Amino acid sequence: MAAILLAATLCAAVPVFSDEEIADESDADPITLGAGAIFLIGFAVGAIAGGAAVHVIEDLLEKQNDEFNEALRAGEANRLYSVIETLEASYANSLANYSQIWSLTSEHWIREAELSASVLWAPNTAYNPSNIMAMSGVYSNSAMMLADAVAQPNALYGAVSQNIAAWTQDAAYNDKITVSWTYGSQSMGSAASWSGKEVWAVSVPASAAEGQEVYIGSDGYIMCFDSNGSAVGPDGLVSLPSGTEKKVAEGVYTLSAGATYVSDRMLPVISATSAQVRPGVIMTAGGSSAIAIYDSDSGRISVGGVSYDSLGISFKAEGSSASTVDVTEVLKQRQGLLSSVISTMNQADSSAWAVWQIYNDAGSASAYITTLAVPNEYEGVEMSAAQKRIMAVMALQELAGYWAGNSGALLKDYTVTPGSNQLFIRGDIYNDRNEVIAKDAIFTPYYRTQDDSIALGSNTETQAATVAVWATGYTGSLSSWNHVTDHPYLITSKAGYVMDAAEIEYAGESVSSVDLDVRSIDYIEPGKITIVPNPAPDADKDYTALITIAFIAMAILLAFAGVLNGRPGLVVIAVVLAIAGAVGAGTINGWLVNGFSLGGLF
Structure with a gap:
């Protein structure tokens, strides 16, 4: 379009001559300019005016394009911010629901633990909680629940990472939108690469007298984040070079001191040497990595040993202010789920211990002895293992009396x-x-x-x-x-x-x-999340300013040609063109963009 209007402008720079004027050129008055001279003067003036018009047009279009791309980037950053904010809020709510629902499974796991205790018990055998938690499925199902809890947000972070990679292929976005992890006044960001991974983390201090234990669920991995470490598990010693994920067999692992370990399905164990597992996020941006760990005692975030009030994800487009999503609530709700899982494990353990002691007293085991004859706990009032033991024995006494008094009525076809x-x-x-x-x-x-x-x-x-x-x-x-x-x-x-x-x-x-098939908690593949980056579409085709400038430029040149050639008709046409450019540019733009329509005249 610009080329067409420019051609029209240059053509208008050529003066118009009659045949008579050309024929009489040799007899012209000495003060009358020759046709060639007039042509050259007109061409020069037209070229200068046309060049000036083109320069003005180019500046206008470049400015318009810059403003358009800036708006695109701001929109893209705000779009991602809205997606993350919405999904993080929804996920935090879901985690709170999971925590409540999981607590209602406690009686199922209690019974499974009691049944496992009846199988494992033998005279003069010490009670081993980890063996019972493993056989009963309490450990494996709890670990799988934690794996499910981090799978979906990690899919979301993966989609954001892919979105950023796509930006680098488009000049409108490349290196012009920065995504950052923010904690306190600190940040870790990049316009080229960013990612996040939610994990369950354990920091074993170098001062630990001996290794600390965790349980890794089926098909899980373990990674030493900040230094080299090792773990001893079902298959022996596992060397863990810093930053390398290793798939390991399901079971209890003893972690070496002086390192931070992460996994997507890691549990504390029922043991005095259990490690303290916490929710964490591995943050990566621009080639740098750090881990943020939630402290359930203070409700704060620890990064590199420094405590911060919150953790967020910030989106900032070039030329615009930043928008930040606070993800601290998600970590808090993950801690709530972990606490619910640990509480259920402890309840199952105390019930298994109670029936184990009954077996010791009786000298034999029975799968039908249970602590569930009475409510396990009121809201906030949990029965101790000793109380469960006493209540189970009293319930047996009641059952014996009931059978003695009613067995005849109960024994029938x-x-x-x-x-x-x-x-x-x-x-x-x-x-x-x-x-x-x-x-x-x-x-x-x-x-x-x-x-x-x-x-x-x-x-x-x-x-x-x-x-x-x-x-x-x-x-x-x-x-x-x-x-x-x-x-x-x-x-x-x-x-x-x-x-x-x-x-x-x-x-x-x-x-x-x-x-x-025994009912169990399965790993749920996260739903696929695709955040398609906005491409840089063609700007709205608005040539109004360009048309106005072109018409005025042609009007000036025609008026100049009319004056030089003594042709007032050209001056009149120039005036008409100027008015048309000023008044009708919008209508003409509509014809160019949408096609000719008589309706555009009215």
Whole structure:
């Protein structure tokens, strides 16, 4: 468009001559300029005026483009700020909800711990909380919950990092929007690279007399952040060069002193030598890294050993002020979830300890002794392990009296419908000494902590289970069984028991095998977050100023040509052009951008 208008301007610089004037040039009055001279003068004046107009136009367009790009950058920075602010607020709220919901799972984990205690107990064996927490799934499920808690925000930070990388490919954004981590008056930022990673962190002081313990969940990693370190776990010694993530086997790890360790699924353990796990964020910008750790005691953020009031993410576009999202609340709510998880672990541990002591007193274990006969805790009033032990014994006394007074009424025929129980197995059960304990039986196993499967033939058990025996001495097929049982009883099986299955019925169908999946906390892949960077679109096509300048320039040149050539008609045309440029430039711009329309004239 600029080229077309410029061409029109230069053409207007050429004076107009009649044929008669050209023909009579040789006889012209001495004071009359020749056609060539007039042409050269007109061309020179036109070129000068046209050049001046082009210069003015270029300055105008350059200024307009700079202002437009500045507005683009400010909009992009504000857009990212709004995305992060909204998602961080939503995530903090979700974490608060997770904390409440997790606390309601405590009775499930208590019962799992009690059942594991009944399996692990043996005469003259010391109570080991970590063994019980591991067998019961308390550790593994708790660690997975913490992994889920950091997965989604890390996906968000990854999307922001990709967005910044995309900026570097566009001149309108490259090196002109700075994203920073801010803490107190300090900041760590870059216009080219930025990232964040939420972790669970442990700082083991160099003065620690011995290593401190943590639990790393399934498929987890461990990294030593600020120096070289090491950890001893299920597979022995793991060397940890600074800044290197290492995938490790699930289990308890003893961390060497004098370093900070991080993981996405790291728990404290039930032990006097447990490390203190805290929420943290690894901050990276422009090639520099630091870790911010939340202190639950003070509610402050520690970076490099210095305490700050808050942690934020700042967005600043060139020429605009910064906008900062405070992410301290997310760290606080992560601490709330961690505290809820730890509280549940402690409750499970105290209940397992209570039944263990009952086993010690009685000289034998039973999977049916539980501390859940009475409420575990009121709001803010938790029962101690000793109280649980006493209450469980008193509950047993009550149950014994109840059975003594009502056993006759309770012992009667029951009908077990397929709708109430989907799995039935016909066969024999052997204990770990190869002794038959249920012959020609119809039974259903209930596994506790690990997934398992049953197939036709011999199945050697690898974990404990509660087995409901519905009938014995039955030699018919399951399809012929009337589901009536007059003497059902329970068997507590353990590793080494054998279930010899002659027939399996699942959901009313005869099958050759069945998989039994125990409920557990699974790792949830974070939802994909894509923040598409705003490209630098073409500026709005507004040529109004350019059209006005071009029309006025043409008017001046035509008027000049009219005066030089004694042609007043050109002067009149020049006046019309000047008025048209001043009044009608907007209409003409509309025609150029949107197409010609008579409606634009009115």
